[in-house]
Amino acid sequence: MDFDWSVIGGALPYLWKGMQYTLELTAIAALGGLFFGTLLALARLSPIKPLSMFAAGYVNLMRSIPLVLVIFWFFFLVPVILQVAMGYERPPQVGAERTAIITFIMFEAAYFCEIMRAGIQSIPRGQIHAAQALGLNYSQTMRLVVLPQAFRNMIPVLLTQTIILFQDTSLVYVISATDFVGAAAKIAQRDGRLIEMYVFVAIVYFIICFTLSLAVRQLQRKIAVIR
Amino acid sequence: MGISLDWSVFLQELPEGGVFYWEMLLSGLWWTLGVAACSWIIAMLFGSVIGTLRTTDSRVLVFLGNAWVELFRNIPLLVQMFLWYFVVPELVPPLKAWVVAAEPSHAQFLSATLCLGLFTSARIAEQVRAGIQSLPRGQRHAAQAIGLTTAQMYRFVLLPMAFRIIIPPLTSETMNLIKNTSIALTIGLAELTFRTREMGEYTFRFFEAFTAATLVYIAIAMTANRVMALIERRTAVPGYIAGGK
Numbered sequence: 001m002d003f004d005w006s007v008i009g010g011a012l013p014y015l016w017k018g019m020q021y022t023l024e025l026t027a028i029a030a031l032g033g034l035f036f037g038t039l040l041a042l043a044r045l046s047p048i049k050p051l052s053m054f055a056a057g058y059v060n061l062m063r064s065i066p067l068v069l070v071i072f073w074f075f076f077l078v079p080v081i082l083q084v085a086m087g088y089e090r091p092p093q094v095g096a097e098r099t100a101i102i103t104f105i106m107f108e109a110a111y112f113c114e115i116m117r118a119g120i121q122s123i124p125r126g127q128i129h130a131a132q133a134l135g136l137n138y139s140q141t142m143r144l145v146v147l148p149q150a151f152r153n154m155i156p157v158l159l160t161q162t163i164i165l166f167q168d169t170s171l172v173y174v175i176s177a178t179d180f181v182g183a184a185a186k187i188a189q190r191d192g193r194l195i196e197m198y199v200f201v202a203i204v205y206f207i208i209c210f211t212l213s214l215a216v217r218q219l220q221r222k223i224a225v226i227r
Numbered sequence: 228m229g230i231s232l233d234w235s236v237f238l239q240e241l242p243e244g245g246v247f248y249w250e251m252l253l254s255g256l257w258w259t260l261g262v263a264a265c266s267w268i269i270a271m272l273f274g275s276v277i278g279t280l281r282t283t284d285s286r287v288l289v290f291l292g293n294a295w296v297e298l299f300r301n302i303p304l305l306v307q308m309f310l311w312y313f314v315v316p317e318l319v320p321p322l323k324a325w326v327v328a329a330e331p332s333h334a335q336f337l338s339a340t341l342c343l344g345l346f347t348s349a350r351i352a353e354q355v356r357a358g359i360q361s362l363p364r365g366q367r368h369a370a371q372a373i374g375l376t377t378a379q380m381y382r383f384v385l386l387p388m389a390f391r392i393i394i395p396p397l398t399s400e401t402m403n404l405i406k407n408t409s410i411a412l413t414i415g416l417a418e419l420t421f422r423t424r425e426m427g428e429y430t431f432r433f434f435e436a437f438t439a440a441t442l443v444y445i446a447i448a449m450t451a452n453r454v455m456a457l458i459e460r461r462t463a464v465p466g467y468i469a470g471g472k
Contacts, residue, residue: 064402064448065441066409069420073441076433167303174413181305194313202302202310209301 007193008200011184018183019204021097025179026166029104033165034158036105037112042142044117055113062110068174074103075175096177100169108165115157119150156220163212167205180204236432237439248426252439255422260447262339262418263405269344270351270404277348278355279381292352299349304410307346312338312414331415339411347404354396358389391462398455402448419443 008015043055062070078099079091086092123146131141151158170181178186181201188197237249281292299307312335316323326334362385370380412421423440427433 061441061445064406065444066406066420068409068412069423069437069440069444072420072424072427072433073437076427076437167301170303170305171410173305181303185309194309195317198306198309198314202306205303205306206298206301210297213297213301 003196004193005196005200007187007191007196011187011191011197014187015180015183018178018180021177022166022169022179022181025097025101025104025169025172026162028101029108029169030162030165032101032105033108033112034116036109038116038147040109040113041116041120044113045120059110059113062107063114067107067168067171070107071100071103071171071174074106075099078102096172096175100172100175100177100179104165104169108161111161112158115154115161116150118157119154120146122153123149152223155223156216159216159219160213163209163216166212167209170205232435233432234435236430236435239430242429248430248436251426252419252422252436252443255417255419256443258336258416258418259405259408259420262336262343262408262411262416265340266342266344266347266408267401267404269340270347270400273345273348274351275355275386278352279359279386281352281356282359282385283377292356296349296352299346300353304342304346304407305413308339308342308410308414311342332417335411335414335416338414339408339416343404343407343411346407347400350400350403351397354393354400355389357396358393359385361392362388388464391459391464394455394459394462398452401451401455405447405451406444 040055040059043051044059046052075096078094082088082094083091127145127149128141131145136144169179172179173182173185176182184197184201188194191197237252238247240247241251277292277295280288281296283289302310315338316326316334366384366388367380370384375383408418409420411418412424415421417425419440423436426436430436
């Protein structure tokens, strides 16, 4: 068996470009997912029945089908929806990279929703009563009292979910987007060096994810002491 | 809307003839369920053993168990799939010889099953460990006090309790496993999502094909949920946890 690790050196600039896209996708999807996830969580917990039913339905749907299928769905649907919404004559070319961003925001929203829901429900009822007694309305109660505490309690879980998201973004490979794995796969196939490339990719992911998960555990311990 | 739906597309034959599109999706479903079932067995076996090792007094065993979990948890499943399919056979010559001679679908099935089985084993090991550690310390001490060996203590006291406690998280891991089988399409395994996309490409009826697959996945998830709930009710320890009344 002969290994030629030098192929990685030459590929580094291209791999770095792929990694930049992976990081960008992770960051945008995490922030967007958190934003919409929080809205979904508020909807799920709201006393307005149709709203909570819609949110629950959306979350359950997203969570019961595979991410690969979700990616295919959006890759197909986004141009169609844009065409109808904008009144174009034919479906616009959106591109795999941009579709992936929309997909992951929508998909992660379902997962972040469940985390935020747990976070909101972990706040003692007395907090809400106290806020109401102070004369705060619903949006003030949520914005100033409940959500800040829910975020804080859920920070370790949110970060862990972001690490999972970072790994999951590799699945944009199925729509041929050039993320870190996509870049590595393209070079691996061009040079016929699959072993070296995929082992390298695995090591890079392992180092990043393992380090981050250790950091999250450290943080968890710190937060636990303060409380 | 410029889209017209035609649900009769499932009753049409493929261009090669002889096979209907619904049969094509069904054949994908069997691969999905086959991979899921086989890798579930691997995951439960390895997961139980590794999870148990992590609760023993031996530092070496705990370290090995932890290393196992961290290894599988910190590499994307897609990359693991590539490693099992493209890299492992190259490193194991006899396996390589078999892969070259075997039908592609058999090699894909083996790689996907091993990959998903071991990946899920790390997640199940985590649940098993948590389940054992959630038991009151007295259970362990009582088992030791009546003279059980370590193996007997796990076999008769700790594991029977721990497994009952962790049925709900095992349910969600089982569902994750079924969903994750779709990643096997990246190595060419013709499972449900693969067939769904293929049908879309043949007919341009993406909406109908994806809808069918979505409904099938929802049905699988609901069935798995029901089965696990039934097991949970059957095995509940009376007067313990949220179990039997």
